[in-house]
Amino acid sequence: MPVLNERAYLEHAVASVLEQELEGPAELVLALGPSTDGTTELAQRLAAHDERIRLVDNPDAHIPVGLNAAIRASRFPTIVRVDAHSELSPGYAHRALATLRRTGAANVGGVMRADGRTPFQTAVARAYNSPIGLGGGAYHGTAHEGEAESAYLGVMRRDVLEEVGLFDESIRRGEDWELNLRIRQAGHRVWLDPQLSVTYWPRESWWRLARQFRATGAWRGELVRRYGRSNGLRFFAPPALVLNVALALIVAVLQLTGVLSGVWSIVASVVYLPLVAYLLLVIAMALRPGGGRTPRERIWTLAVLPTMHLAWGAGFLVGVLRGARGTVDASRLGTQNTPLP
Template sequence: MRNDPAPQASGPVPRAAARRDAPVEEAGSGVSFVMPVLNEQAYLRRAVETVLEQDVDGPVEVVLALGPSSDGTTELARQLATEDSRIVLVDNPAADIPVGLNAAIRASSHPTIVRVDAHSELAPGYTKRALATLARTRAGNVGGVMSAAGRTPFQRAVARAYNSPIGLGGGAYHGGAPEGEAESAYLGVMRRSVLEEVGLFDESIRRGEDWELNLRIRSAGYRVWFDPTLSVTYWPRESWPALARQFFATGTWRAELVRRYGARNSIRFFAPPALVLGALLAIVVGVMQLTGALTGGWALLASLVYVPLALYAVLIILVALGRGGGTGLRDKLWTLAVLPTMHLAWGSGFLVGFLRGAGDTVDTSRLGGRNTPLP
């Protein structure tokens, strides 16, 4: 077991260094899977099974960082550990994802680290292909496609939004981008030496920690690589309130990253807050028109603020009624609700975070008793 502490990331990210290649580990040197876990009783067993079923040349371990679950997840994790000695448990009492990931990495022992999520399932052959890509490209991090899926009409609607460029802005791992260098990677397969060099995950960041880590990896001169042949099934939130809380927290922390790293953030991150500001402006204009505070030519000119919102509404309707995802009426109706929820919650969180910083904002969407599935 590895317990030596690694330095924590702090301060501004340095300018990009000269291009460097990550080391290639010897065949059979082993792989450590690290997984933060909180209230995943319905998903954990299958998530762990898909990890242990991976075809890997060499020893394997799965390190679960256990947050304070209230749904029986911790008891299930302990049961799994008694069933298979390759499963290692560490505590993550604060339930912060980067803290749990760092604890799991420090408790692991192999030279290659594979981040996995308790709400996901690795496709057969995922790790073997990722290791081959890592060795071929000499990248610092390799990731693939997040393939969201759902079990209920609501969850399928959320999955459809995740898989659509309209839903999450068209990041490479949400769609069919070609293989090549990327801004970030979903989950990630990384060399321990690269992780330790850049300081592991920044524990001051509660959401967006992957993007920030990959920024430091790229700034150190290593490539972050997207391989579309790698696929991970992701199960989204199961209730409307949980989805809204998740996206509000994510938007808040994205704004914090914008405050810290400015122009290094993609322009697509500014679309949801622009939508929120447009909606607020339209409400103000509408009130002024209804009360007679705005009349004549000025009222007509001000009506132009409704045009982007009308176009947005048409786009959402077309996406909801279009092909893809569930085909039932309830799936389509939920899509009509899910897409604006994601955009407005994310955009509102962004504006709050941009004005005051993320502070102690946490994602409460997986807290016990608050994620009741919608039919």
């Protein structure tokens, strides 16, 4: 479990791991980044009270570096990746291990069930759980079990991880997808079991959400530079939206200044149609049953979806054009999270 500024979530995440029922011995290795909110001290207290918890340092705070440090420090043949901003459902590890044995896969993952405790966070969670929000990735909600492109978190065979070289430490976001690509290219299977679920708590503010998605988009653009069409087509929808918005702004300026007029202005107005369709889609999602329990959640949905799409799309274009160049997700730096109930 890589950990950075997760004081509000760490204890719940750790408890959900240690409460898993397993037939054999297990340990929880926390890779501690340089937190500023008391997370490291909390982790040390938790480790002092449970000998199953082990601590390793991750001074650069990069997720793949921390994951590799934790994997190298671990002692067992199966690696269960967990996240400090998530909680495993009861029976998760037991079923995942059974699925790993049953399918012969190298990596098994489940469904990410996003949840929130404020109107904003709940709106973000609903976007995560919707194919409109994140492009329909299988682990964001599916009932179909079978081979998959990638796995959320993942329960992995250590020998396969070592065979493919662990996580690529040059990648700051999207490290799961890249690892699973190498696993599949090595002739192994990645498996999705929808009976496995993990609760994920999204970012707590608009600014942190935007920073997270910009960084994630930049690294997806970097992965496109590296691996080309190995990336799914759904990843190209947000950058297409960003380009459409930019083109619409240019057309609007030319129309307002009179540079475009008459028939040419009418023809150029076609650029607005996709944006109108997108706006109607966002409104429909906010108003649909389940789009929000309260008016505030529905209003936040109207802001959250474009933020996710535009920030991700803008980051993607930058990543494709010049590479991610060490872009980091700064949405966790210096955060002071509100404790969970």
